[in-house]
Amino acid sequence: MxxxxxxxxxxxxVGTERASxxxxxxxxxxxxxxxxxxxxxxxEGKFLKLAACVYQYKNAGILPKSEEIHITATPEEEEGALLxxxxxxxxxxxxxxxxxxxxKDTIDRCLTHRFVAxxxxxxxxxxxxxxxRRDEELGALLRTFIGARGHWLSQFDPAWFDLYCIGxxxxxxxxxxxxxxxxxxxxxxxxxxxxxxxxxxxxNDEHYKTxxxxxxxxxxxxxxxxxxxxxxxxxxxxxxxxxxxxxxxFTSRHHGRSRSTSE
Amino acid sequence: xxxxEDSIVSLSPDAQSLSGGRKLSAPSHWPLLGSxxxxxxxxxxxxxxxxxxxxxxxxxxxxxxxxxxxxFPCKHVLGLLLLxxxxxxxxxxxxxxxxxxxxxxxxxxxxxxxxxxxDKKAQAKRASARLNKIEEGIxxxxxxxxxxxxxxxxxxxxxxxxxxxxxxxxxxxxQAPGFAFLLQQLRxxxxxxDERWPSHVLEHLSKITLLIEAFERRDTLSPSLxxxxxxxxxxxxxxxxxxxxxxxxxxxxILGHSIYDEGTIIRDTRWVYGExxxxxxxxxxxxxxxxxxxTIPSPGDCIEGEAVFFxxxxxxxxxxxxxxxxxxxxxxxxxxxxxxxxxxxxxAISKSPWVxxxxxxxxxxxxxxxxxxxxxxxxxxxxxxxxxxxxAPSRWHLLAHQGSLPSPYFALVSPYHIxxxxxxVNGTYFSGPVRSWEEIR
Numbered sequence: 150m151x152x153x154x155x156x157x158x159x160x161x162x163v164g165t166e167r168a169s170x171x172x173x174x175x176x177x178x179x180x181x182x183x184x185x186x187x188x189x190x191x192x193e194g195k196f197l198k199l200a201a202c203v204y205q206y207k208n209a210g211i212l213p214k215s216e217e218i219h220i221t222a223t224p225e226e227e228e229g230a231l232l233x234x235x236x237x238x239x240x241x242x243x244x245x246x247x248x249x250x251x252x253k254d255t256i257d258r259c260l261t262h263r264f265v266a267x268x269x270x271x272x273x274x275x276x277x278x279x280x281x282r283r284d285e286e287l288g289a290l291l292r293t294f295i296g297a298r299g300h301w302l303s304q305f306d307p308a309w310f311d312l313y314c315i316g317x318x319x320x321x322x323x324x325x326x327x328x329x330x331x332x333x334x335x336x337x338x339x340x341x342x343x344x345x346x347x348x349x350x351x352x353n354d355e356h357y358k359t360x361x362x363x364x365x366x367x368x369x370x371x372x373x374x375x376x377x378x379x380x381x382x383x384x385x386x387x388x389x390x391x392x393x394x395x396x397x398x399f400t401s402r403h404h405g406r407s408r409s410t411s412e
Numbered sequence: 413x414x415x416x417e418d419s420i421v422s423l424s425p426d427a428q429s430l431s432g433g434r435k436l437s438a439p440s441h442w443p444l445l446g447s448x449x450x451x452x453x454x455x456x457x458x459x460x461x462x463x464x465x466x467x468x469x470x471x472x473x474x475x476x477x478x479x480x481x482x483x484f485p486c487k488h489v490l491g492l493l494l495l496x497x498x499x500x501x502x503x504x505x506x507x508x509x510x511x512x513x514x515x516x517x518x519x520x521x522x523x524x525x526x527x528x529x530x531d532k533k534a535q536a537k538r539a540s541a542r543l544n545k546i547e548e549g550i551x552x553x554x555x556x557x558x559x560x561x562x563x564x565x566x567x568x569x570x571x572x573x574x575x576x577x578x579x580x581x582x583x584x585x586x587q588a589p590g591f592a593f594l595l596q597q598l599r600x601x602x603x604x605x606d607e608r609w610p611s612h613v614l615e616h617l618s619k620i621t622l623l624i625e626a627f628e629r630r631d632t633l634s635p636s637l638x639x640x641x642x643x644x645x646x647x648x649x650x651x652x653x654x655x656x657x658x659x660x661x662x663x664x665x666i667l668g669h670s671i672y673d674e675g676t677i678i679r680d681t682r683w684v685y686g687e688x689x690x691x692x693x694x695x696x697x698x699x700x701x702x703x704x705x706x707t708i709p710s711p712g713d714c715i716e717g718e719a720v721f722f723x724x725x726x727x728x729x730x731x732x733x734x735x736x737x738x739x740x741x742x743x744x745x746x747x748x749x750x751x752x753x754x755x756x757x758x759x760a761i762s763k764s765p766w767v768x769x770x771x772x773x774x775x776x777x778x779x780x781x782x783x784x785x786x787x788x789x790x791x792x793x794x795x796x797x798x799x800x801x802x803x804a805p806s807r808w809h810l811l812a813h814q815g816s817l818p819s820p821y822f823a824l825v826s827p828y829h830i831x832x833x834x835x836x837v838n839g840t841y842f843s844g845p846v847r848s849w850e851e852i853r
């Protein structure tokens with residue numbers, strides 16, 4: 150089945166001027182194929198009709214693939230109650246019409262009454278926060294109002310992630326490796342020691358490949374004050390981690406020297 | 413039209429539009445309001461610089477709003493009608509503005525054309541001339557396909573734009589818009605960055621070939637298959653004749669909504685499920701850009717009414733002879749797995765080879781984003797990709813409602829992908845917002 154389909158596709162790519170398709174019909178195509186090949190249409194017409202039979206046959210028998218893909222984390226229980234959908238319409242209108250002042254006021258009232266955003270509004274709220282990212286007051290309100298589900302949702306979009314998730318301890322424990330690396334990198338750029346402390350907190354429990362990935366991720370922000378951590382890594386269980394740590398400890402000294410010279 | 417609260421409420425496409433309309437029914441939103449014996453008009457200040465212009469004709473009823481909303485009527489039209497119903501004193505009797513009279517005059521011309529008595533002889537002559545044009549176009553299309561296959565498709569990614577645009581335009585001229593649509597799909601509907609594109613192109617070309625073949629041999633096919641081939645080519649079925657048939661009386665839950673932008677034409681599709689008949693169907697309306705489609709309410713609503721299916725080998729498209737909104741929302745019986753949905757797809761394509769996706773309600777599905785690609789996984793670990801760009805808005809809504817727990821989803825399923833439209837969480841149905849062409853792609 151697959152082989153004949155590939156034969157047809159190769160022939161279609163190079164053109165029937167240069168390829169033949171008439172030989173070697175597979176058994177399932179024998180009867181109908183003979184009828185098609187014996188009719189009076191052109192070679193290309195016959196080719197397209199054979200292709201139609203092949204794809205019909207194939208599509209009628211495809212089974213879905215099984216794959217091990219999962220959602221990385223589970224949203225936490227909400228601390229507040231979900232704002233009822235009926236009350237959410239005002240917020241929806243504020244978002245649609247970009248009425249930021251009214252939106253802030255409404256969110257503030259919702260938070261006073263311990264309401265969090267209904268799920269239907271989350272994508273629009275997360276996106277609005279991104280558009281208005283310079284508005285720190287709105288950002289602070291949204292970070293609370295989007296609730297646990299909003300924080301969970303924002304980990305799946307890099308821009309939302311940067312805005313709402315960076316520094317989240319839960320995320321550090323549960324997110325995928327690329328997101329954790331992204332988080333570490335962002336925190337380190339803002340506060341290198343805070344990032345290092347976060348990394349050290351779980352270092353010994355990480356898989357050696359994860360430790361290696363984090364060491365590589367540190368490279369862009371490495372400096373002399375990382376030396377004690379890197380020295381510790383020279384005693385790591387994994388030889389690969391030891392090797393990388395050795396390499397980066399030279400880099401950190403070099404960075405330290407460069408910085409002192411320039412100062 | 414009777415301008416009372418109930419009749420205005422019954423026009424609303426959904427609760428959100430009605431709520432928006434109510435908020436706009438205060439005179440302060442309307443810097444300009446006017447009326448004549450048959451017309452109402454007003455300007456409503458939105459968030460933009462220029463106000464939206466709304467015109468309503470009372471008899472025969474029709475409306476137009478310059479806002480970009482895809483809900484018909486939009487909240488501005490509803491707001492204007494509600495304001496008129498509750499506070500008519502704010503509408504000054506005056507000569508309509510030019511933009512109002514221009515719209516109304518255009519409407520009247522179209523209405524007169526529609527109302528003119530049918531000249532059967534001329535109608536038959538037109539139908540025959542159209543058939544000739546289509547057959548001529550099909551001859552050219554067949555030649556085009558054969559040339560393409562003879563020369564090979566390897567350079568298609570680079571030249572697909574011009575190539576398919578030209579032949580699609582030719583099919584529009586030949587009054588075979590169905591072929592034009594299928595050819596446009598070869599340009600826009602196939603992901604040429606996917607390494608399997610040659611397979612997808614060849615499959616699509618072979619389906620067009622089958623349609624040519626079916627149309628040319630329509631007199632020898634079963635009536636339903638022949639009708640489907642004619643419809644797919646672009647010859648519309650007579651809706652008046654369909655309306656005269658007995659339909660299926662049922663409660664129909666509206667489960668999904670999509671909008672395809674086909675250039676100047678907008679295709680609006682609403683997927684429905686009949687509670688007693690256990691049948692899925694889709695209500696399709698076509699409208700020119702900026703005009704209101706004549707459609708049914710939005711997902712999450714339920715209507716009670718009599719539906720007639722268009723004639724087809726695998727009937728999905730339907731129209732409603734009449735309907736009213738009801739409160740209950742019947743959810744379909746869920747299929748257990750993606751594999752069982754694919755069984756349904758296999759049955760569908762054995763009846764009609766042009767069926768793309770089959771509507772299914774499947775239990776315990778999990779929408780999973782993995783970077784740029786999104787997937788649906790069922791309870792036994794079977795996976796199908798969700799097509800479209802990661803930034804597409806509706807999938808985020810679905811994910812927000814779903815969380816990390818599997819839910820039953822309504823989706824269109826094919827062996828290559830699954831397009832989710834809505835899901836039920838704790839018995840409540842949620843649907844994503846309107847999906848655009850880019851998202852489906």
